[in-house]
Amino acid sequence: MxxxxxxxxxxxxxxxxxxxxxxxxxxxxxxxxxxxxxxxxxxxxxxxxxxxxxxxxxxxxxxxxxxxxxxxxxxxxxxxxxxxxxxxxxxxxxxxxxxxxxxMLAEIKKSVMESVEETKNSEDFASIKDITYNDSMSAFTIVVDKAVYENSFDGFAALGLGMVGAYYQLFNGVDAEAYKVEISIQDEASGEVFDTIIYPDALEEQ
Structure with missing residues (x-):
């Protein structure tokens, strides 16, 4: 957190x-x-x-x-x-x-890149092995050890990525009614995407 x-x-x-x-x-x-x-x-x-x-x-x-x-x-x-x-x-x-x-946009993107690296290397998110994203910050893939991930609170990382992805898009001119950040959770061993989280939909469902 x-x-x-x-x-x-x-x-x-x-x-x-x-x-x-x-x-x-x-x-x-x-x-x-x-x-x-x-x-x-x-x-x-x-x-x-x-x-x-x-x-x-x-x-x-x-x-x-x-x-x-x-x-x-x-x-x-x-x-x-x-x-x-x-x-x-x-x-x-x-x-x-x-x-x-x-x-501002360049610095936001730079901070996202730095935060991604910190998250990947942090002991706070033990299940996370890698994080990739597209240039528009509208799609992220979190590669995890599935067994460890499902028994942890590492899903909070998706919330952080959803927030910064939304922030970047909105400041880059994407309409608030149209922006979307898709977070895919992928198992490192099998390559299976076993969960997909869409922001802001996920926030409205909570």
């Missing part, structure tokens, strides 16, 4: 790190803000509006359940975003330069 929490905390720090790029990109934000129109978004959708210089990312209200939205906005501004807006439907729109957005 500690590994799963560390993955999510890494993503928070990624947002902070990307906010450190402040020089010419801020001027680009100011110029483009005067030229672009902000579209109103629905509470359950993520909108990534890629303008000439800026990118606007709107995260749905479900990302902020139980949080103080005013504090979320204040933190975003402290982290270096050009602007963060709390919308009436509970969603939050972040504005950043294209370079910040590109760097």
């Amino acid at each position: 500690k590994k799963l929490l560390s993955v999510l905390f890494v993503l928070v720090f990624i947002v902070s790190a990307c906010g450190q790029e402040k020089t010419s990109s801020e001027k680009e934000k100011e110029t483009e803000t005067e030229k672009s129109n902000v579209e109103e978004t629905e509470s359950q959708s993520v909108n990534v509006d890629k303008g000439l210089f800026n990118v606007e990312v709107t995260l749905p209200a479900t990302f902020f359940e139980g949080e103080d939205i005013n504090q979320v906005v204040a933190n975003a501004k402290e982290e270096g975003f050009g602007e963060a807006i709390a919308n009436e439907d509970g969603s939050v729109t972040y504005k950043m330069s294209k370079s910040q957005h590109k760097e």
Whole structure:
């Protein structure tokens, strides 16, 4: 469970790190803000509006359940975003330069790769032998010792992968109604895929 929490905390720090790029990109934000129109978004959708210089990312209200939205906005501004807006439907729109957005996606993918390696080599997930994934972070395969896996809590690793896969896709512009992360659990000895977990469906079933 500690590994799963560390993955999510890494993503928070990624947002902070990307906010450190402040020089010419801020001027680009100011110029483009005067030229672009902000579209109103629905509470359950993520909108990534890629303008000439800026990118606007709107995260749905479900990302902020139980949080103080005013504090979320204040933190975003402290982290270096050009602007963060709390919308009436509970969603939050972040504005950043294209370079910040590109760097953010690269850093998310890098953190996923590092977390995958840590999970594979961790004593906390003894049954896991290998983890592979596609470039869009929409499909992961966890190769395990089936007997050990079925008598452990190593299935929590799938939850972590589902979360980071969803996070990456949403920030890359996949609609919240369309994104999917498929986790296949494969037995190392036989090659059999004996379980498949689909996010976000799995969360709705719980």
